Amino acid sequence: MLPFKKIFGIILLLFVLFDLYQAYAQALIQLQDHKTVPLHSLGYQFIGLENVFKDVRTVGYYTDKDLDNPLSIAQFEQAQYMLAPTVLDLNQTQYHWVIFDCTSPQVAMAAIQRLKLIPAKAHNGIVLALNPYGT
Amino acid sequence: MTYFLGLLISLASGFLLIRLLTDGRLNLMLHMLLALALGFGIDGTAAFYTHIFLNQPDRWFPVGIVLLGAMILFFRIKGTQYLIPRIKYCVPLIRIPTFWGLLILGILAVPLAISAHYYPLGGWDAWSCWNLKAKFIFLGQGNWKDILAPGLWRSNTHYPLLWPLINVWFWDLGGRFDQAVPMLNSIIFALLTSGILLFGLLELTGLLLPSILAAVIVTALPFGITLYISQYSDSLLGLYLLSAFMCLLLAERTKNPKLKILGMIFLGLMCFVKNEGLISAGVTALAFFWHERAHKKELKSLIPAFFLAALPTIIFTLGFAPKNEAFINGLTSTAKPANWTRLSVILVYPWFEFISGKWNGLWFFVLGGGILAGKKLWQGTLGVIAVSLFFYLGIVLAYYSVNTFFEISWWLQNTLSRILFALVPTIALWIGLGVSSPPEGSKQVR
Numbered sequence: 001m002l003p004f005k006k007i008f009g010i011i012l013l014l015f016v017l018f019d020l021y022q023a024y025a026q027a028l029i030q031l032q033d034h035k036t037v038p039l040h041s042l043g044y045q046f047i048g049l050e051n052v053f054k055d056v057r058t059v060g061y062y063t064d065k066d067l068d069n070p071l072s073i074a075q076f077e078q079a080q081y082m083l084a085p086t087v088l089d090l091n092q093t094q095y096h097w098v099i100f101d102c103t104s105p106q107v108a109m110a111a112i113q114r115l116k117l118i119p120a121k122a123h124n125g126i127v128l129a130l131n132p133y134g135t
Numbered sequence: 136m137t138y139f140l141g142l143l144i145s146l147a148s149g150f151l152l153i154r155l156l157t158d159g160r161l162n163l164m165l166h167m168l169l170a171l172a173l174g175f176g177i178d179g180t181a182a183f184y185t186h187i188f189l190n191q192p193d194r195w196f197p198v199g200i201v202l203l204g205a206m207i208l209f210f211r212i213k214g215t216q217y218l219i220p221r222i223k224y225c226v227p228l229i230r231i232p233t234f235w236g237l238l239i240l241g242i243l244a245v246p247l248a249i250s251a252h253y254y255p256l257g258g259w260d261a262w263s264c265w266n267l268k269a270k271f272i273f274l275g276q277g278n279w280k281d282i283l284a285p286g287l288w289r290s291n292t293h294y295p296l297l298w299p300l301i302n303v304w305f306w307d308l309g310g311r312f313d314q315a316v317p318m319l320n321s322i323i324f325a326l327l328t329s330g331i332l333l334f335g336l337l338e339l340t341g342l343l344l345p346s347i348l349a350a351v352i353v354t355a356l357p358f359g360i361t362l363y364i365s366q367y368s369d370s371l372l373g374l375y376l377l378s379a380f381m382c383l384l385l386a387e388r389t390k391n392p393k394l395k396i397l398g399m400i401f402l403g404l405m406c407f408v409k410n411e412g413l414i415s416a417g418v419t420a421l422a423f424f425w426h427e428r429a430h431k432k433e434l435k436s437l438i439p440a441f442f443l444a445a446l447p448t449i450i451f452t453l454g455f456a457p458k459n460e461a462f463i464n465g466l467t468s469t470a471k472p473a474n475w476t477r478l479s480v481i482l483v484y485p486w487f488e489f490i491s492g493k494w495n496g497l498w499f500f501v502l503g504g505g506i507l508a509g510k511k512l513w514q515g516t517l518g519v520i521a522v523s524l525f526f527y528l529g530i531v532l533a534y535y536s537v538n539t540f541f542e543i544s545w546w547l548q549n550t551l552s553r554i555l556f557a558l559v560p561t562i563a564l565w566i567g568l569g570v571s572s573p574p575e576g577s578k579q580v581r
Contacts, residue, residue, distance in 0.1 A: 004507060005507055005570065008503055008504070008507055008570075009344075009345070009348075011500075012348055012352070012500060013344075013348060015352070015495070015496065015500065016348050016351045016352055016355070018495070019351065019352065019355040019356050019357070019495060020242070020351060020355045022357045022495070023246040023355045023356075023357055023360055024245070024246055026246065026250070026357050026360070027246035027249035027250060030249055030250060030253040031249055031253075033253075043256075043262070057278055057281060073289075074259065077259075077262065077263040077267075077289060078262060080263070080267065080287075080290075081256075081262040081263065081266065081267050081270065084267055084270040084271050084274065084275075085270060085271045085274045085275035085276075085278065085279070085281060085282075087281055087286060087287065089286055090286070
């Protein structure tokens, strides 16, 4: 059994060295990469809204994007993370504040007019609207 | 700076509790590593009880509980024993193998730190689940229970809260929300895992190189690094499962039965990490109680230790956790029934997962190591590990089959690798010990 253990040990050692090499190579690439936009930066465009929502427990979040698309859900969940502890109620507009995150500002404005809300702020491609009858 | 003060407080509380339990008869390096892992659990538990009793955050209460506990332990130990471990258990600190071990941990820390900095918010589930919960608990004040609202079902509202509460404890100490805390914790958890594996195997086998190989294989796999720095609770689950088994094995080797109590505490804490942790802890505890059935006197302290550490899970599950919105019972549902097609996917998919390139062939080494170790893997405490791992995986696969809420291929593709990732440190311990256990009577490095 001993020669098998030795062979196993040598192969394992090579494997471990390869892992270490790959880990450092990956780290080096990440260190030099200033162009790739990581998935989590989707939520940065919502930064600043938390100041509007101080002491607000729930706001609406309206989107016309395809929610079967992982990127759209990621955007919503990123927004939720950035704005926590305010709860974002997906595609509900009965609240005092409603965030419109649409495929274009024109689509957002059309939805705001249709729902009889008041646009309050355009912020990094998203529109914040006020519902005068909202809760 | 405050973060490192938090680490020191956590280390002190864990150190003193282990000191009390082990009577100072534990290798000092392992003592410190296990102490920090335990200290994190104490922090999270203190933060949990604060929110339960006060129903809102309080900056000083959770920190005060941990400090008060540490002081009580300090004076309790000081009155009866020497505070630092006995000298022969401190000696390993100045031995060459310890130097090599620490050097390896330093080498592993570099890619972990760079990757963690590259993904400061962690992976998808970190910001959609774990850190989101932490933010709600910390910033939500009296409304912290909004995290359990049905509308947030995507964040797995029914999941337990240990890692989020550990982050909350550190934010309490610092007095503000700081994204760096979960990021730094993710690095520490990874290094604790490899450190406990490395120094634990060294203590158990006396062999330096296999111990180093096991630690590096667990931590340096690029896919593993990605998961470690993703800030997912799976890494904490992996750390606690490894720590629990390490304590049980050390108890056997060092003839110190009180280490078994520590193992049970780790298992109890693991229940509060995530639901998979609850299943794994339950299976492991049952297997170990069965293994210890002849030691009825010891069982009288092991069972209460497990339930005491698992108390936050019991309180949360019975009193707070909402129902799982992502659950359809496929056995009774007519709209989405569990069927043979689903079952066959579940039985076939894991084999493709094992040979997937992201594991770099790791599972072939597990297979090879298993063959080389042979029957040793199925005896004594190693046998308990084997039974626990196989029963746990069996239950997980059965759950995949019964819960038909998600499309099965997508679900397996996104979660099975993480379930396996949490088991890898324990599997490395299991196989490593089986392969490198020295023949009876051989000299061990201390």
